[in-house]
Amino acid sequence: MYPIMYNVRQYFDAPPAIDCVKTIREEFERVGLKDIIKPDSSVAITAGSRGVTNIPLIIKTIVEEVKRVGGKPFIIPSMGSHGGATPEGQKRVLYDLGITEEYVGAPINATMEVKEVGRLENEMPVYVSRAALEADAVIVVGRVKPHTDFKDEVESGLMKMMVIGLGKQRGAQTIHAYGKEGYHKLLVPTARKIMEKTPIKLGVAIVENQYHETCLIKALRPEEIESEERKLLVKAKEWIMRIPFKELDVLIVEQIGKNISGTGMDPNVTGRFAWPEEKPPELPNIRFIAALDLTKETEGNAIGVGLADVITKRLFDKINFHDTYMNALTAGAIGLIGAKIPVIMPTDRDAIELLFRLSNKPIKDIRVIRIKNTLELATFQASEALLDEIKANPKLEIVGEGEEMQFDILGDLI
Template structure:
């Protein structure tokens, strides 16, 4: 046995029980019908003249129903006489290359065949001007050449800063549509200036370009479409802060304020920009955001395949596995840190041989004298929080909590022969 084996082998792991977390669940069942109706009611596409090209943003976040919404937009733009195309609007994601960004879209089911329109990918940009905060304003070259633009994005809290505009439509204009160069300049002075830079830069683009409308989406705690609005250009800046408040009301969480160990099965760029939602875990890579539970040690076991080797977020956590480490791709991950100017997210935490050792190490380093008293929670990821597993010593708390329902009986954590969970 190695020294690591010797230290960790005696560490007991608690039995766990499944628990259902109860969240409000407003949702739109027929997204296609609702978006179609709202586009037609808004009249925003009636400004299209026959033959005009219309650029539609295609972001990298795992927005539910995004491929369907893009397909509807393509159909409606074409019906109005326009010639739609998609362009990757994702800052530095996909390794900051056109090929990487197109590949990232394909992994989310967004292809020319699935949406019925061409995808024009480039990292070239055009400078439109300078914001009142002194930030250069950039726009994707193909979007700049188009006759009109339609913006699509989910509105939600940002994992690194607080402001009236966080992750949403104005950020899509500033960073997504600005490509790596726009993202780089917006981040240059750090996240402390982001709350001011996002609306300042976006205003320049909105003033200078023919933006027909924006489709703003709010999701519920189950990652379902809960609210969908079509906003004309002059309503985007006014309405987004209200949509952000709606997003906070529906936001998922872990209904435990203090934990000794949190086990996250997977992180990835398809889950959140930081690999996991920092607001849910209570771990942040900047001092400009706070909140969430207080957790002593966090172990992450894997990186999603859809993340394409992007291990952004590992550095904010404490422990990981050799499986996740081997997926970590510097070329896919480091451009995010170099653009955002935040190196913490891409550091490598302690790497253990398998899931069992990663969890044992988290328990050992949680500084709880009585190992039977370690409060442990296991989640799949930060978008799948309806069912979680808790250590059996948390059952009394769960039984008394109005948002928690205990399911079944406590069981040992299920490890395979390699020491990994299944």
């Protein structure tokens, strides 16, 4: 016997999606791209490892606009140690995201070589991609959003893209070695040093709404990046997706992966942080989490799997331990938490039944939701124990009739 599950649609007060191509062209016109990029100058454009909506189109449009004013663009994979910290691996990550040389119309320089460009007051060295340093101009492209490990006025965005992305594996490992201090105290000073020593001419900040749609793109001059990123993060936090329940017994996550979140599944959704003290009070309290599979795009990198309580053998068999451990060790002590292997169960059914037993409640009283991943929360499944709360919430709608949770003959969740 399993709980009755209902399909639920969640509505958000979300800003509308924008026309990315039109917006980028307007923004570049506003900041005067033709005066920033000189004819025949080499222009490095960063590309990260996250599944940012429309990112292939955004990169392609930036390439076209740089060419239009006479620049010679190329792409730098900017993702720390992802892809196993190899040029081939990082190009493969971009390929899986749809960022190919053929599509965007520019070559990809995936060298992992870096150069030390200076030191902070605490003598921490600052590293930057050699390819970026040798370019005439650098355009930093990134999504501004809440970070998965810490809370501050600057989290994930253009400044982190400089430090972790352009810093490559060596730069990422250096700042991560400082743990929380690296995030809270060193991220911004490191980005400032990089802007001082690197030909960064422009930033392109992207913000998404609750439906994972591109709703804001803003071009920023270097002197604007820090102040504007702080403002954009406030908006991004307003527009983040949420699980609309404060207390849950079981969360079933169908897929985790680096293209979904830096920690495979976003703690800003699950409330499950590697550093529990970083958890904002408004996030849900979830007793048990089951992760059922990895995304194809994550290329076996299962970092963040340690935040689940149980996984399936299917997920375990897909783990690329080299890439996962490279990511974990680059991230420092917190990475070790994300790389720990939870209890492994043979099938979806075994994993879910285990958590139901541990909940120690009658089946009809278990508060459980099922999501595809932590980026897609507009629709999900919820158990009958949550029915009253769903009906009382004007932003939630039950779609169709409830059905008992079902598994196929192999034990896979249907």
